[in-house]
Amino acid sequence: MHGPPPKPPLKAKDYKSDVKPIWCAGCGHFAVLSAITKALAHLSLPPEQVALVSGIGCSSRLPAYTHVYGFHGIHGRALPIATGLKAARDDLTVLVTGGDGDGFSIGGNHFMHACRRNLDLTYIVMDNEVYGMTKGQASPTTAPDWEQNSLTPHGTGLPSFNPAAIALASGAGFIARGFSGDPGGLTQLLIEGILYPGFSFIHVLSPCITYHPEQKEWKQSVHALTENTTADPVIAAQRVQENDRMATGLLFKAPSAQRQGSTQAAASTQQISEQFLVPS
Amino acid sequence: MDRKTDLTETSTLSVAIVGSGGSGVVTIGKILLESIARFGLFALMSRSSGPQIRGGESAVMLRIGSSPVDSLDDDFDLLLALDWLNAERFSDEIPITENSLILADPDKGALPDHYNHTANRQLLTPLSELAKSIEQGRANMVGLGVLSSLIGLPRTIVCEAARDTLGQKGAAVLEATLKCIDLGYSETPEERYFAPLSAPETIQPRWNISGNEASGFGALQGGVRFVAAYPITPASEILEWLAPNLEKSGGSLVQAEDELASINMIIGASFGGVPSLTATSGPGLSLMMEGLGLAVASETPVVVSNVMRGGPSTGIPTKSEQSDLNLALYGFHGDAPHIVLSALSIRDCAFTTEWAVKLAETLQAVAIVLTDQSQGQARAVIQPPSRTSLEGKRKLASATEHYQRYALSEDDVSPMAIPGDSNCIYTADGLEHNQQGVPSAMAEDHQRQLDKRRQKLTRFDYGDDWAEITGEGDICLITWGSATGATREAAARLNRAGHPTQVLAVRLLAPLSVERFRQVTGSAAKLLVVEQNHGGQFFEYLNAQRALPQQAQSLAQPGPLPIRPNVIYNRIMQGL
Incomplete structure (x- = not known):
């Protein structure tokens, strides 16, 4: 048999670009970048068939560091860009990355509606409870009594946003929590999320050692989910409300998600114009 | 003092119909317009309603001519009032003169003073009483019969138009309608109030279309296969027309959660290689501005069809105004060259939207098409729209060793790679970037990319x-x-x-x-x-x-x- 020799299997480095990340040394996002490239390599997805969409913020810089198609958009709008891309190009594997401010504050409405719409997207939020790129302001997930930024000298006084609970209430079919300090576990969740035929939300605890040095302690407080994955939203709702929001693993997985069927061209514009023609 | 220049100057006839909500004004207008079209004439039909979007009083205004009609006249030759509830709300919109004929139902009360004092010619016909003689009969259809008879439309054409317009309402309704129209014709007095309309000797192909449908059709004709949008008056009909017709054409439409989403969705789809459009009105266009800036910076072609209404703020949603021009021209932050087009008529909504899509695709640019409520929500009998000769295809990247998404080139349009092409993988960016697309704050990169984005638009030959x-x-x-x-x-x-x-x-x-x-x-x-x-x-x-x-x-x-x-x-x- 003749033909081109089989290509060697893709490795994680084949999905990395030569652009150097702007992240601080010790940032959790390095491990997330690495886990994403490992997951893509594990799935042997051709780089040209993958698109990575992001908004604005430290974590949203991630697409440029990968060797797949990327779109570094505007603050809060990564999910709409990815939604349009996936709706128009169902053949692509579309991943979305961003941070807690981008996804839960300025982009909060899109988060709910992307969960509802349940397109086959994988949304990876690197949550460090802070706006790093604008130098350390409180985000929706910041603890109410955190007083380290002059914009909120007495803390926000607001309950912190519970992303998994919102995702569940909004109809997401796949909800997981990962930790940048556990790259192996995170890679596994990413693989499962990409394979899930619907909207998968992966909430990643990813410390900001610059503005939240105390997050170095997350290594001690993060723990694996002890219960089995549930497909029951009532059980999942109890878990995401009751636990300390540090349990990693697959929190909820709905049994099946509907895939959007693609439409076939049947009519020419000439045929379509006939509806306007006045009979004579 | 303003006065009419010459009563005999044009061969057009202007007709208005008013009535309270549910009286069937719009149905009369639809059947009348279709009848005029089938008779071989042209017409423009505007609709008007109170400030509420649904229910309440409404009016339709038609101007009929032997050649295409692109504007309403100064005043109306004939006013049919099904009743007078709130009819005075339309007295500004429907000017009448001493020569106008008012056709009204005497059982619906006396003519309001304004109309009674102005119009010398009045024809009072008991439309509702006549309708009662027919099972399921309706006064509006008797009125349609009288009106059509007065202006000289053949009864058979009006009945055929009614049959095709109301076909899905069922046999009983249709039968009653046709009987009412017939009754209207037989109850019309012999006296001739107007020279009867006459059909042309040769009848050219004509379309019966609204401006919003024409915009939707132009989009499809231009190659649009993805639309995302959020409902808004007076643009929603573009979307309602496009949703099923895109599906027939192998495309799709997403109803977005807001306009911030819709503009970014079409940017995403266009990045994927699919020509994309959204439709909105002033408040929505305001919300889209940041996204449009991203499309300019990332050189992602998108088209916005903006159907203008009274502004600012919520303004007058159901009424027309050309007041979004400043927003369309100047709404962007930074130096953001883009294309702004205006449709010159209902018919031109199709041409201009098609041209906008093809210009956006050719130049990898943002194109905003300005139409307005008076075009979008009006219907007209038109000659089939003209087509642009512009091919309107995107300049695509071809296999290269070192692909540069934002490369400087002779015509300032850089070849664009579409996901799926393994040789030209890149990241699109709203951050200023170098030719490769890597973010850059260097003065030289900024200057070059600014120049390129402006020159690709200013150096292009747009023709006649x-x-x-x-x-x-x-x-x-x-x-x-x-x-x-x-x-x-x-x-x-x-x-x-x-x-x-x-x-x-x-x-x-x-x-x-x-x-x-x-x-x-x-x-x-x-x-x-x-x-x-x-x-x-x-x-x-x-x-x-x-x-x-x-x-x-x-x-x-x-x-x-x-x-x-x-x-x-x-x-x-x-x-x-």
């Missing part, structure tokens, strides 16, 4: 479609968008009155072809810029572009009432 120029003379009327119809009619009246007049209707508002603009207008002694807004936005823009000589004047009239041809005519005559 940038404007429509009609007539010639010392007087030059300059206009854009929906004001074109009334402006051309004013010019025709001026020409007949012995004052040669030219009309320059600008379709390509930005980038403005200033040189060509000056070539057209340079020899005019008197120039008037006509537009429907309060601030004279187009006039100010032309001055900012230094396109106008000093003696040029502005006629800027805000909505919601349309600009009547005689307002323009009298303005010129007063100045002569």
